[in-house]
Amino acid sequence: MGNQLTLTKEQKKFKALLLEIPKTEIHLHLEGLASVDTIWQLMSEHQIPVNGVSSKADLQGKFQIKSLDEFIALFIDVIQNCFQADADFEYLNRDARDYLKRNNIVYSEIFFAPTKFILNGFSFESMIEKLDRGARRLEDEDGIVVRYIIDVSRGYGVDNAMKNLDLTIKNRTKRIIGIGLGGAELHGPAKDYQKVFERAIANDLHVVAHAGEDVGPQSIWDTLKYLKASRIGHGISAIEDEKLMEHLAKTQIPLEICPTSNLFTRKYATTIKNHPIRAFFDHGMNVTVNTDDPTLFGVDLLDEYMKLRTNDIFSETEIVQLIRNGVYATFQSDAAKAALWKRVEEKIKPA
C-alpha cells in the first residue's frame, strides 16, 4: 500500500508538510482504530476464541478482508466482541490518541457503534463515560478535540436504532454531537430510519449517514430526502448519476470519502486511479478525505493524502483544498473552523 512506496525528494518534502498541517477527520470508526495488539491482548486476556486464530499473525491475516460483509463480520464478531470489561475501553482511548497524534489530526468526529457492546452486557452510560473521559484527557493534555457520533447501525434494525437514539439523548455530553446510520445499505433502506432521524434533528443532534458505499445512487437520494443528512458517508455511487452529482455540487453537502476503504469493498472503485474522487472534485462537489477504519485497512490519514498525491490524482495545492474542505465540513462553530483554517494557513504560507 501507500506506505511502502518509495517517495521522491519532493514527495518526502510534501509529506513532511502534510504532517505539520493540523488536520481534521470526520469519517472514522472508534472500533476501527483498535490496534491488532489491542485485539490480540483482549482475546488472550478474556480467552475469546476466534475461528482460525491461534497467533497474532493469524489475527493479522483475518484483517485481509475482501468484501463489506466480511468487513462487518470482522468488525462485530472479532473486534467488538473482544471487549468484555469496562477497563477495556481504555485501550480504545489509547489507540485513538496514538492515531490522532501520529497523523496530527487536531479535531475529529468519531463514530462509536454501541449495539454489540450493549448486547454483550455493557451499559451505554458507562461506555460513554469512559470515552468521554478519554476525549477530555486528550483535549487537556494534547489539545486534540474529539467529538462522537453514535452509529445506529442498519444491521440491528429500526427499533434498535431508536433505542440507541434515546440513549444518546439521555446521556448526551458536549462531546456526543450526533447520530450516524452505518452498516451495509442492503440491510435496510434509508427510508426505514426516517422517524429516528427526525427525532434526532428535533433534539438538536447532527445527522449523517453512510450511503452510496455499496448500493447505487438511489440510496444517496433517499438519504438526502428521508434522513436530511448533513453529510454523506462515502457517496461514491453518485458517479453513476449525473443529476445527483449536480445536486451535490449545488448544495455542497460534504462527502466523507475513504479511498482505501472503497478499494476494499471494490464496488465503485477497484484502483486508486479509477476512484471517483477526482471526478467529484472536478464536478465542484465538496469532497473530504478520511480513512474509515485505519487498522482494518492498514492505512493512516497521511497515507490517504499521499496516495492521492503520488498517483497524480491531485496536485499539492488541490490536496490543501481537500484539507480545507475537511475543516469546513466539521460540525464545529464557524469561529472554530476559521481559527483552525488560520492555523493551517500559517503552516502552508511560503517561508
Ligand SMILES: [Zn+2]
Ligand atoms: Zn464508515
